[in-house]
Amino acid sequence: AEDMEFRLRTGEVVDETTYPMAPHMSSEEARLQTFTSWPSTAPVRSRDLAQAGLYYLGESDQVQCFCCGGMLAGWETGDTAWGEHTKHFPYCFFILGHDVGNIPFQG
Ligand SMILES: [Zn+2]
DSSP states (O other): OOEOOOOOOTTSSOGGGGSSOOOOOOOOHHGGGGGOOTTTTTSSSSHHHHHHHEEEEETTTTTTTTTTTOOOOOOOOTTHHHHHHHHHOOOOOTTTTTTOOOOOOOO
């Protein structure tokens, strides 16, 4: 996958109070519900993307992180949601394991 925006935050001191970028997507269940029209041909499962903090933007295979706001698209066979999120947005506070208000799926 490729990141969709210039990584302005790379190497910068990040203000923690600005996170998460999309608080209404803090719940994994809310994120999962955005994937109703996720292309069945995509090599990454919607459940894995939601677990990795990502929700579907409704176009092509573009997803965005509720925490860092990073966008990913162009998923390829062998990509993993966590792997690509970590690779392109290593300073994401969700990726780093900070408490950013994520609500895991409850069944
Ligand atoms: Zn992120």
